[in-house]
Amino acid sequence: MKEVLHVGCGKATIKKMTAGFQQGWREVRFDINPNVNPDIVGTTVDMTGVASESVDAVYSSHNIEHVYAHQIGKVLSEFWRVLKSDGFLVVTCPNIQYVAEFIAKGQLDEPLYTSSAGPISALDILYGHGKAIENGEEYMAHRTAFTDSTLKKGLNAARFATIGVRKHRLDLWAIATKTAVHSDVARRLMNEYLPPRDMPAGAPENSR
Ligand SMILES: C[S@@+](CC[C@H](N)C(=O)[O-])C[C@H]1O[C@@H](n2cnc3c(N)ncnc32)[C@H](O)[C@@H]1O
Numbered sequence: 001m002k003e004v005l006h007v008g009c010g011k012a013t014i015k016k017m018t019a020g021f022q023q024g025w026r027e028v029r030f031d032i033n034p035n036v037n038p039d040i041v042g043t044t045v046d047m048t049g050v051a052s053e054s055v056d057a058v059y060s061s062h063n064i065e066h067v068y069a070h071q072i073g074k075v076l077s078e079f080w081r082v083l084k085s086d087g088f089l090v091v092t093c094p095n096i097q098y099v100a101e102f103i104a105k106g107q108l109d110e111p112l113y114t115s116s117a118g119p120i121s122a123l124d125i126l127y128g129h130g131k132a133i134e135n136g137e138e139y140m141a142h143r144t145a146f147t148d149s150t151l152k153k154g155l156n157a158a159r160f161a162t163i164g165v166r167k168h169r170l171d172l173w174a175i176a177t178k179t180a181v182h183s184d185v186a187r188r189l190m191n192e193y194l195p196p197r198d199m200p201a202g203a204p205e206n207s208r
Pocket residue numbers: 007008009010011012030031032033036042043044045060061062063066067139140205206
């Protein structure tokens with residue numbers, strides 16, 4: 001059975017991951033918040049609790065925007081370090097360019113979708129979910145943001161070899177392999193481990 005490191009898992013489990021992970025995979029849950037019962041409590045900025053080249057995949061959903069811009073290089077390098085040589089990363093985060101279109105229209109605090117944590121506005125996407133931060137969960141603040149091109153640039157800088165990024169309205173989704181793969185393999189990975197292109201806003205991770 002292959003192993004996927006679920007970083008910044010929150011309360012989510014492997015069942016919330018994309019179709020490819022639903023068979024033949026076992027998850028190891030990693031989060032900074034001990035209250036979500038992760039297998040490993042830690043920060044993505046320093047993942048010393050995870051051995052180098054130990055996992056087949058890393059899955060990061062709405063997590064990388066929780067660190068400062070200057071820390072992103074370290075976080076993505078940590079993801080690269082813990083992957084086996086034939087391993088790959090699946091990462092999704094807000095598509096800030098699309099969110100900016102709503103802000104430009106003056107829709108800063110109107111709900112754009114409903115998550116399990118309640119309605120989410122452009123303001124929440126920019127700075128993090130207000131309610132959680134108000135409750136003292138400072139690590140829920142958003143400290144940076146990505147467009148498709150800056151996400152690709154970051155993955156490149158962290159030494160990922162083959163990178164595919166897709167825009168899904170409010171979200172970006174990317175696959176990045178540790179070592180270079182043929183375009184057919186990259187296409188297969190994207191089909192299996194990213195959500196379908198015609199995914200409605202909302203699936204598969206809650207309702208984005
Ligand atoms: C918006 S939630 C996403 C939860 C889940 N992955 C999802 O998509 O529904 C962000 C998660 O990242 C975690 N987190 C924030 N900063 C972190 C850090 N530096 N290292 C590890 N986890 C972090 C939070 O505790 C939280 O569980």
